[in-house]
Amino acid sequence: MSRIGYKSVTLPEGVSVAQDGNVVTVKGPKGELTRELSADIKMTVDGNTVSFDRDNDNLKAIHGTTRAVFNNMVVGVTEGYKKDLSLVGVGYRAQMQGSKLVLNVGYSHPVEMEAPEGVKVEVPGTTAITVSGISKEKVGQFAAEIRAVRSPEPYKGKGIRYVDEYVRRKEGKTGK
Incomplete structure (x- = not known):
């Protein structure tokens, strides 16, 4: 069973995250990406780490997907x-x-x-x-x-x- 959803994402230097409900905006040196993430997954920003949590075990697949999509956004605005x-x-x-x-x-x-x-x-x-x-x-x-x-x-x-x-x-x- 995959545990990718529980891994926290570390934000590199120069990357900022803004959250407005389900809409997440990631700004970095290469640009800015905005995406609407699942409402069932809770995103927590703590300093330069971002973690994702779910309430229900029926949401395992979307939990890992949400974390992976967010990580891809962070990599995109830093490296491309x-x-x-x-x-x-x-x-x-x-x-x-x-x-x-x-x-x-x-x-x-x-x-x-x-x-x-x-x-x-x-x-x-x-x-x-x-x-x-x-x-x-x-x-x-x-x-x-x-x-x-x-x-x-x-x-x-x-x-x-x-x-x-x-x-x-x-x-x-x-x-x-």
């Missing part, structure tokens, strides 16, 4: 989050045109994508994309949307993949 993607395939390339990400990944037309607010997209090379920001949820979601444009296929391995992702290859058809 980053996802790296790579394009694998002949002629596959990415480029930035103003604030739009333009992907040429084997379709008859280029695919244009606009990054959501708070997410920064960089193209360090023609086959590399870096998505960064302070919200783990937004960074992960936009990286998943980019990957979904042309997800890696198992026969030739072509597509958009995370840098640390392993694509299991399949054997193709065999002749008679």
Whole structure:
């Protein structure tokens, strides 16, 4: 059984927490994040430690989730989050045109994508994309949307993949 909900979160130097009912705001050197947490979980700020408590044993799952979401907010405003993607395939390339990400990944037309607010997209090379920001949820979601444009296929391995992702290859058809 997981006990993650009982672990307290230590606030680093320069991070402040404001609570208004269920709405929690975390301010740090990289920015500010606001989120509504569960009303069933009680958050207690004591100096530079934040702890979470529940009244009912039926709330075990939301207890751990609430603590993990808050910890992700603290990490986001101090360090930030980053996802790296790579394009694998002949002629596959990415480029930035103003604030739009333009992907040429084997379709008859280029695919244009606009990054959501708070997410920064960089193209360090023609086959590399870096998505960064302070919200783990937004960074992960936009990286998943980019990957979904042309997800890696198992026969030739072509597509958009995370840098640390392993694509299991399949054997193709065999002749008679």
